[in-house]
Amino acid sequence: MSVLALAALAALSSGWTGPGAPCATAGTDGTAAARAPGGGRPAWAAERREGVRAPVRDADGSRAPHRDTGPGQVPDGRVPDGRLPAGAVTEGRARAPVSGPAEQGGGAAAGRSARGQEAGAVTAAGAGSGRPAGGWAAIKAQHAGGARGGPSVRGASGERARRAQRAADAAREAREARAARTATARHWRLASVPLAAPPPPAAEPRLRTPADLRVPGPQQGLPPVVTRIPTRDKVVFLTIDDGQDKDPDLIRMMADLKVPYTAFLTDDLISGDYRYFAAMREHGVVLDNHTLHHGYLRGMGRVRQQREICGMQDVLERRYGSRPELFRPPYGSYDRTTLEAAESCGIKAVLLWSEEAFADRMEYRGKGGVLHPGDIILTHFRGRREWRGTMPDMVRNLLRTVTAQGYAVARLEDYL
C-alpha cells in the first residue's frame, strides 16, 4: 500500500484533527457530537489527547469551548499584562522581527522591505521626534531653489523647484498618514501600529488540498480544502465565525484600523440581527457561508448537507445580495458529501484554519508556535460571557502577536 493510500486511510478513519472544533455555539452540539466520526467522538476529542483544552458546557448544555480560566486572562476593564495603556504606543515594536532592507535578500525582499520601512515609520511617528526620510531634505532643496532663483527662475531650475515641491508634498502626506495611523492605534489601545499589507499578488494563487485534508477517492471536481493561502508575503488572513456576539465596536475598530477580515456566518446565530452584518458588509467585509444550523456535517445525509449549505447561500443572497464562494464547515467537520454539496451550491473553496485567536491568547495548530506566510487565522464573534474579553480585546491581542512576528493582516479576497 502506498504512502498516499495510507494517508488517505488515516484521514478516513480519524477525520481532520488539525484545527479542531472551536465553533461551538449552536445548540445542536449534544446530538452533533453523537453523530461525529470516530465512534461518536467529536473532532476536539483528538485535540484533547494532544493537550488542547476540551470544551466545557454551559449550564444550558451548550458547549463553550476554550473557556478561559487560566492565567493571563483579560480582566474586565483592565489592560492585560504586557499591553501598554492608552497613549503609550510602543516605539518600533514591530521593527525587531522584521529585518531592515539591507539585511534581506531573496524572493520576498520587496514586500519585506516595504514592511521594514513601515516598522521604521512606526518608530518615528510613535516617538514623535522622527524626521521623514527625504522630507526635510526636499523642503530644504525647495527653499534653497527659491532663494537662489526667485520669481525669475525659468527652465531647468523651475522644473527642479516643481519636483522638489511634489516631493515635499508627498513626504508631508506620508507623514500625516503615519501620524493618523499612530493616533488610531493609540485610540484603540494597540501595543503598536499594525504593519501595512503589501500590494495584492498579480496572479491568484492556485489552491490545492493538502494530502492530510483530502477525502478518500478522486479529487477532481471537489473544491479545495485549505488552512493556508499559498504566498511568500508575510501576511496572514483573519476570519471570524458564527455571528453570536454583535459588538458595534468591532466594526468601528476594524474600519478605523483598516484591518481586513472575512466573516463565516451561521443563520441561527445572525437571524436575530441581520442588520449588524449588513453594516459590516458596507465596510467591505465579505460575508461567507457557515451553514444554516451549525451541525456536524460529516456523516450527515446528502439532502440535509445540501440544505445546510445551499440554504445558507440563499439566506446570504437574500439578505446581503450575493452568494458566497467560500465555505467553512462547522467544527472543521466534512466528508465527500460535504464537498460535493458545497460545489453544487457554488462554493469555490473550503477554508479551514492554521491558528485560532482568543481574547487573551493565540493557539497554533502547526509546529513551532509561530505564524507562517498565508496562514488563515480563525476567531469567533464572542463577548465577555463566552471568553471574558471583548472583540476589541481579541483584536488587540491578535494584532500584537501578528505585528510582533513581522506580519500584516491582508485581505483574503485579494488572494483568491
Ligand SMILES: [Zn+2]
Ligand atoms: Zn462555527
